[in-house]
Amino acid sequence: QVRLQESSPGLVKPSQTLSLTCTVSGGSISSGGYYWSWIRQHPGKGLEWIGSIHYSGNTYYNSSLKSRVTISGDTSKNQFSLRLSSVTAADTAVYYCARAPGEIWFGQLLSYFDYWGQGTLVTVSS
């Protein structure tokens, strides 16, 4: 059974960089065919895909956040990470990491999300 667990930075100040790490157990992020993803949910709202990474290092980002997002992977630790720069109160959300058994179509990731971490609330406030 694949399990994902987000780190929990909790509080981030406005204009700073939000950093989260997802640790994967029960499976390897080096497994082909999977894309390791970040999704967020604003309080009381719906779900927004942030971006994904393949173990090859290829990354795919939502254009709405692309200028501020970096996703990286560490296969030796079986972890992948999210960095979101220049945060504002609008970035306050629960952040989930998830596995995406997707495919690349014309250079873009198309996928569902079959395993999720429990989520971590990140609050942006001074």
Add this chain to the structure above:
Amino acid sequence: EIVLTQSPATLSLSPGERATLSCRASQSLSTYLAWYQQKPGQAPRLLIYDASKRATGVPARFSGSGSGTDFTLTISSLEPEDYAVYYCQQRGHWPPLFGPGTKVDIK
């Protein structure tokens, strides 16, 4: 960009009743649609993918149907643990996108 609309926003039903949830897309998705269940304080759980395929471990009372722009999630007989918010999600077009959700609560 594609738009997903879910209806109704809230569905109030008693245990044992049948629940029918709708997801409509602004463009054809073929059958590239999934359904997720989310309970308070928990992550979403994948229930249905490719419109009608049940994910591993999902009870048979959950079924999905539809193609193109109109999709339905049916819960044949509501159990107490089924009261939750249900989201549809499309993978037919970039970016992966979730609908706004339908809350199923106890009548």
